[in-house]
Amino acid sequence: SYITLDTAQSYRFYWKDEWNTTLPDFIIDKKSNNSDYNVKYWEEAWKNILYKGKDNYVEKLLSLGFDGIDLIVSKEKNLQSGEIDTRQKMIDLITEVAVEIKKINPHAQVYLHNKIDLAEEERVLNVIDGVVKESLLFSDGVKRPENEIKKDIDILDKVVKAKKIVLVSESISQKNEIKEFCTFTAIRRYIPHIEKGDDIENVKKGCS
Known part of the structure; x- marks a missing residue:
């Protein structure tokens, strides 16, 4: 399963009806997606939802039997301002x-998903089991x-050198692309994942 660390979503269990008319202070604004909202992810109110408070997100996911959680950091730039070091806050x-x-x-x-540059930080690398990178070779x-x-x-x-797992996912369908991707990931000791389409039956989990 996964948690999006810097985005609140109106279809999640924690969303309150009153937020549809008046947003709480920790929510900045709505993203281009109607259900996604930028958040001040360093604030206690958001941390309580994620992992600190009663019936928090982490507890709920693990209680459902998931044996792994992707920590997703949105690719879209957060609309934050001021003197807060937002990168350091995300590392925290x-x-x-x-x-x-x-x-x-x-x-x-625990896997870091998308913002792989954060894995260059020793504090992050020490607490994760690996990273997930989408669209490495093709976009x-x-x-x-x-x-x-x-x-x-x-x-x-x-x-990889730190003995962590690297999972790379590509949405490709051409034979030459698949061959290039599989050869590339094998050489570099990445775990490949190929998506051939939106239909779940068209998802291929690897190269073999």
């Missing part, structure tokens, strides 16, 4: 949530620029 939050997950279930796996069916790929590879290789 990832560390705190991961520690709480392991406290409840020491065998649960919307087009090969990504080599300099962007290299930048991500440098980070992912550091994660």
